[in-house]
Amino acid sequence: MSNPDGRFGPYGGQYVPETLMNALIELEEAYRRYREDAAFNAELSYLFNEYAGRPSRLYYAAKMTRDLGGAKIYLKREDLNHTGSHKINNVLGQALLAKKMGKTRLIAETGAGQHGVATATAAALLDMECVVFMGEEDTVRQALNVYRMRLLGARVIAVRSGTGTLKDAVSEAMREWTSRIQDTHYCLGSVMGPHPFPTIVRDFQAAISREIKAQLREKEGRLPDAVIACVGGGSNAMGSFYHFLKDESVQLIGCEAAGRGIGTFETAATISTGRVGIFHGMKSYFCQDAYGQIAPVYSISAGLDYPGIGPEHAHLHDTGRARYVPVTDDEAVDAFEYLSRTEGIVAAIESAHAVAYARKLAPSLAKDKIVVITISGRGDKDCAAIARYRGEDIHE
Amino acid sequence: MNKIRNAFADGKAFIPFITCGDPDLETTERVVRAAVENGADLIELGIPFSDPTAEGPVIQAANVRALAGGVTTDRIFDLVRSLRRDITVPLVFMTYANVVYSYGAEKFIRTAQETGIDGLILPDVPFEEREEFLPLCRRYDISLISMIAPTSAQRIAQIAAAAEGFLYVVSSLGVTGVRSEITTDLAAILRVVRQHTTLPAAIGFGISTPKQAEEMAALADGVIVGSAIIRLLEKHGPDAPRFVGEYVKAMKEAAVAAGQ
Numbered sequence: 054m055s056n057p058d059g060r061f062g063p064y065g066g067q068y069v070p071e072t073l074m075n076a077l078i079e080l081e082e083a084y085r086r087y088r089e090d091a092a093f094n095a096e097l098s099y100l101f102n103e104y105a106g107r108p109s110r111l112y113y114a115a116k117m118t119r120d121l122g123g124a125k126i127y128l129k130r131e132d133l134n135h136t137g138s139h140k141i142n143n144v145l146g147q148a149l150l151a152k153k154m155g156k157t158r159l160i161a162e163t164g165a166g167q168h169g170v171a172t173a174t175a176a177a178l179l180d181m182e183c184v185v186f187m188g189e190e191d192t193v194r195q196a197l198n199v200y201r202m203r204l205l206g207a208r209v210i211a212v213r214s215g216t217g218t219l220k221d222a223v224s225e226a227m228r229e230w231t232s233r234i235q236d237t238h239y240c241l242g243s244v245m246g247p248h249p250f251p252t253i254v255r256d257f258q259a260a261i262s263r264e265i266k267a268q269l270r271e272k273e274g275r276l277p278d279a280v281i282a283c284v285g286g287g288s289n290a291m292g293s294f295y296h297f298l299k300d301e302s303v304q305l306i307g308c309e310a311a312g313r314g315i316g317t318f319e320t321a322a323t324i325s326t327g328r329v330g331i332f333h334g335m336k337s338y339f340c341q342d343a344y345g346q347i348a349p350v351y352s353i354s355a356g357l358d359y360p361g362i363g364p365e366h367a368h369l370h371d372t373g374r375a376r377y378v379p380v381t382d383d384e385a386v387d388a389f390e391y392l393s394r395t396e397g398i399v400a401a402i403e404s405a406h407a408v409a410y411a412r413k414l415a416p417s418l419a420k421d422k423i424v425v426i427t428i429s430g431r432g433d434k435d436c437a438a439i440a441r442y443r444g445e446d447i448h449e
Numbered sequence: 450m451n452k453i454r455n456a457f458a459d460g461k462a463f464i465p466f467i468t469c470g471d472p473d474l475e476t477t478e479r480v481v482r483a484a485v486e487n488g489a490d491l492i493e494l495g496i497p498f499s500d501p502t503a504e505g506p507v508i509q510a511a512n513v514r515a516l517a518g519g520v521t522t523d524r525i526f527d528l529v530r531s532l533r534r535d536i537t538v539p540l541v542f543m544t545y546a547n548v549v550y551s552y553g554a555e556k557f558i559r560t561a562q563e564t565g566i567d568g569l570i571l572p573d574v575p576f577e578e579r580e581e582f583l584p585l586c587r588r589y590d591i592s593l594i595s596m597i598a599p600t601s602a603q604r605i606a607q608i609a610a611a612a613e614g615f616l617y618v619v620s621s622l623g624v625t626g627v628r629s630e631i632t633t634d635l636a637a638i639l640r641v642v643r644q645h646t647t648l649p650a651a652i653g654f655g656i657s658t659p660k661q662a663e664e665m666a667a668l669a670d671g672v673i674v675g676s677a678i679i680r681l682l683e684k685h686g687p688d689a690p691r692f693v694g695e696y697v698k699a700m701k702e703a704a705v706a707a708g709q
Contacts, residue, residue: 067577232624347499
C-alpha cells in the first residue's frame with residue numbers, strides 16, 4: 054500500500070524502481086529519528102547560523118514600495134545566504150543526515166548550478182565525495198557555477214541525454230543512485246521526487262517562512278497579505294509558504310517560468326500548461342504530450358527549466374490554497390534589471406520571476422497591505438546570459 | 450485465463466525485450482516473428498518513453514530512435530493486433546507509469562487486453578504503488594509483473610507472495626545494459642522467492658552471452674535479454690530480424706541446456 058505519509062492529497066508517492074525502495078525506506082526512518090534528535094538539530098542550527106548566515110534578512114524595499122505605489126514590499130533575502138541561494142538550507146540538512154546514516158558520497162542534480170554548488174559546498178565541509186549531474190546545455194549557460202563546483206572538489210558530469218537540461222540531470226542522478234546505494238546519498242534539490250524527499254526538503258526549507266513570520270511580527274506586528282516566490286520544482290516557494298499554510302488570510306503565490314509564453318511550446322509553466330502524470334518518482338502535474346511523453350520545456354532560467362512541480366504544490370493548487378501564475382522571460386528580465394536599479398539588488402533570474410509578478414500585484418493593493426517576495430538567490434551567475442539576452446556580447 | 454505460465458511450461462524460457470518502433474514498427478513486427486520462430490517463449494514489448502529512468506544508454510537510445518520515428522501507444526496497439534493474427538506466445542508490455550496513466554489507465558489496460566497483451570511491467574511502479582494499476586489489471590486479466598532487485602532483502606517475501614504472472618528478478622544494481630559479470634547472489638534471492646511463490650521467476654538486466662544465459666537459467670525459470678538485442682537493431686536496422694533470430698536461437702539453446 055502506498056505510504057500515506059508520502060501523499061499530498063492524491064499527489065506524491067514513491068514511483069521508483071524496486072532497487073531504490075529500501076534506500077528510500079532507510080532514508081525515511083533515519084529522517085524520522087534525527088528530526089527529533091536534539092544533538093542533530095543543534096548541529097544543524099549551528100551550521101545554519103554560523104556557516105550559512107541565517108537567519109536571512111527580511112528587508113523593507115522602500116524605493117520599490119514607493120515606485121509601485123501600492124502594498125509595502127519586503128524582500129526575504131535568501132540571496133545573502135552562503136553559496137548565494139536558498140539551496141544551502143536543504144543541502145546542509147540532507148548532507149548532515151546522510152553523514153549520520155554513514156554515507157560517504159553525495160550525488161545531486163543541478164539546473165542553474167545553485168543546488169550543485171550548495172551540495173559541493175556541504176560535501177567539502179563534511180568531508181564527503183561529491184558528484185553533480187548537470188544538463189550539458191546548462192553547463193554552457195552556467196559555466197561559472199561549473200567552475201565553482203570543481204573548485205569545491207566536486208566532479209561535474211555533463212548530461213547529454215534527452216534535452217540536456219534539469220530533467221535529464223535528475224534522470225541521470227536517479228540512474229546513478231540505483232547503481233550505487235550503499236555509500237551514496239542522492240541529495241535531491243527540490244520538493245520533488247519520491248517520498249520522503251518532498252517532505253524532507255520542505256522541512257529544511259521551512260526555515261524561510263518561519264523566519265518571515267517572526268521577522269514581520271517584529272517589524273509590523275502582523276502577518277503579510279501575500280507571499281510570492283518563484284517555482285520550478287518549488288523548494289524556495291514551499292519553504293516560503295509552509296508556516297503560512299494555516300493562515301488563510303495570507304495569499305500564497307507561486308511564479309512559474311512561462312518562457313516565451315504559455316501559448317507557445319517554449320514554456321516551463323507546469324500548472325498553466327501541464328496535466329497530472331507520474332514521473333521522477335511522484336504523481337504531480339507535468340508538461341507532457343497526449344501520449345504522456347514528457348515535453349521538452351524552455352525558460353531563460355536554468356533553475357526553473359523543469360517539466361514538473363513538487364506534489365505538495367500540485368495539492369495546494371487543486372485546493373486553491375496557493376495560486377500559480379506564469380511569468381515570461383521578458384517580464385523576468387525586466388524585473389531583473391528593475392530590482393538592480395531600484396534597490397541595488399541583483400537577484401537570480403529565477404527570483405526575478407517572483408519580482409515580476411509582485412510588480413503587477415503590489416500597485417493593485419492598498420498601501421497598508423504587505424507583500425513578501427522571496428529572493429531565492431543572487432544573480433551574479435546570470436549577468437552574462439542577461440547581457441546576451443539584451444544583445445550585448447559578453448562572455449565570462 | 451492468463452497464459453503467461455505457458456511460456457515456462459516446457460522448461461527454461463527465453464524472453465527477448467524489443468523496443469517498439471525502433472527503428473520502425475514494420476521492423477519490430479518482423480523482429481518479433483523472427484524471435485518467436487527461433488524459440489522465444491514470451492516477448493517483452495517496450496513502449497518507448499521520453500525519459501526512461503531505469504534504462505541504460507543502449508535502450509535509452511532505442512527509445513529516442515523510436516519516438517523520433519513517430520511511434521505512439523495507439524500505433525503499438527495496432528502492432529499487437531497484427532502480431533496476434535498468428536503469434537500465440539504470451540506478450541507483455543514494458544513501459545513507464547506515465548505512458549499508462551496519461552492514456553487513461555483503464556482505457557490502456559482494457560485495450561491491451563483486447564489486443565491480446567497478457568502482462569504489464571512498469572519498472573517505476575514498486576510494490577507500494579501497485580494499487581495504482583492492480584485493480585484494473587485484475588479486472589482485465591492482465592498480469593502486473595513485479596520486480597525483485599539485489600537490494601530487495603526483506604522485501605522479497607512480500608513481493609513474491611503477492612506476485613502475478615511471473616517474477617522479474619533484476620540481476621544487478623543500476624540500469625539496464627550489458628554487463629561482463631553478474632555478482633549478485635541470485636541463488637540466495639531465488640531460494641527466498643521459491644519459499645513464497647510457485648510462480649516462475651526470470652532473471653534480467655545485464656545478460657548478453659549464451660554462457661550467461663545458461664548460468665542464469667540454471668538458477669531461474671527464464672532469462673530476459675534486452676540491451677544485447679537492441680544493439681543488433683542499432684547495428685542492422687531493418688536487416689536486424691535475421692540477426693535477432695540467430696541470436697535468440699543460440700540463447701534459447703543455452704537456456705535449455707541449463708535445464709537438462
